[in-house]
Amino acid sequence: MALGIGDDAALLNVRPGQQLVMASDTLVSSIHFPESATPRQIATRALCVNLSDMAAMGAEPRWFTLALTLPRDKAKAEWLAEFSVGLGHIANQYNLALVGGDTTSGPLTLTLTLVGEVPVDKALTRGGASIGDSVFVTGTLGDGAAGLKIASNKNSNCIDSDRLLQRFYSPQPQIQAGLKLRSIASACIDISDGLLADLGHICKASDVSAVIKAEQLPIAADVQQLSALDALQWALSGGDDYQLCFTVATGQLPTVEGWIEKGELDASRIGFIEAARDSINRVSVVDKNNLPLTIEKPGYNHFGR
């Protein structure tokens, strides 16, 4: 950063041979987080969710601006101090500099815009999946939806509700996985709207279809325990996981499987890419006998949430 906060705009030095990666995300109170969320939780979640877009592109996060709209009752030193601690903690962890923004009075809303760098032509995109590629996801699925359930309902009997609450408020953006997959994955997306919806975006951009094997989905034991009935649904379409879903061509499979075996990459193979079927249901799910499962809710639309 050549010049930070305090002028009309920030001045930033891009390293030679790099392209910019730029994305914005808005979080609105009681839509994207419960009203009970603490300032620190709000800051953490906002930054982690935005960092996840950088991870999906295989980008190294560099700078961000924050536009914070605050109601008068929250525009106080205490609220802002706690918010800043949360923001600073995540920004430091991911080597990200706050370079500007805006504060306005109004209903609680945050928009973050992140800019990262990626070597020219090395970015991961949604458009490169091919027939025969394997489909992987990082980490476990359904944690975000289970965490939201707990955040919305304090009376949950889940034994380890702290972990899931934490997964909702501070999802871990998969920056390192994104960097590692840069020359390896054929397509990549982060799971914000649910696996079915987001893998559907890869399929659409790549003009292919995908088959997911339900029994291979990585679902954590505490999510199963919270609701064995809902766990599969949460994993497939719950949203808010911020794991990466990526595809790998056969030639690169040994590399990825090797990383997983050695513990260098936390990911699971969950299905494969096939030729495009119809343009509406691009992703199908099969049980262990390869019989199709009917999935009720194919992700949600942010606007109607």
Add this chain to the structure above:
Amino acid sequence: MALGIGDDAALLNVRPGQQLVMASDTLVSSIHFPESATPRQIATRALCVNLSDMAAMGAEPRWFTLALTLPRDKAKAEWLAEFSVGLGHIANQYNLALVGGDTTSGPLTLTLTLVGEVPVDKALTRGGASIGDSVFVTGTLGDGAAGLKIASNKNSNCIDSDRLLQRFYSPQPQIQAGLKLRSIASACIDISDGLLADLGHICKASDVSAVIKAEQLPIAADVQQLSALDALQWALSGGDDYQLCFTVATGQLPTVEGWIEKGELDASRIGFIEAARDSINRVSVVDKNNLPLTIEKPGYNHFGR
């Protein structure tokens, strides 16, 4: 742009030898524009206000993201179509590409983040004003405040209220002036909060004071006509003008005066920089006899607006 809307983030190609200039601004309904504003007026104003920050840095605008939060009653094709026309019109005019963003449901709020380019070490900043420099402003002052007055009160008797309304809803970002002043001005800022407040920012960053000659302030005839009583106040602290205020060292004066004479730059010399006096009132205003004028309202604070 290497990859636009439709992936997790945009991919952007920065030209060699350029630094990035990045700024965010939020507009909230009924705070930054009246509720009566049309979708097209809102889009136009949002983009122009943000472009003004690029002008103040001497930057060439390149890309932007839009985070749009809309209440359900406005999330309709008609509203969005009119909004898009306004946005597209200004973006095309300034060669600016929409590269991403977010749409969410909630109270009407817009955050735009612009990224521009400036050759390395050529950006205009607030910090370079020196004792003896002349102070200039582009265009006329007080138009924005007069326009807001009209926008808030349709019964105005002003003859040419359309021009002033236009000045409020589509202030003209001084991009060309900013580019021209890049190797010439010693400091520069855009006037969003009023001349006194914004010139005060230059003085603070440069550790100097400034003297403004009231009779040299460029005030349009229709602003005088709307209220001879308020015109000076509007020009000094009304805000929303989005003209540039810049300082010029004596050695560069002939160049700037020459541009003004030839009509290549629409600007007026309104005062000079002197040694720092006190740290609170850095800008003073004098009448034609060089006697100090007392100014009641030194600009406003966005948060308390």
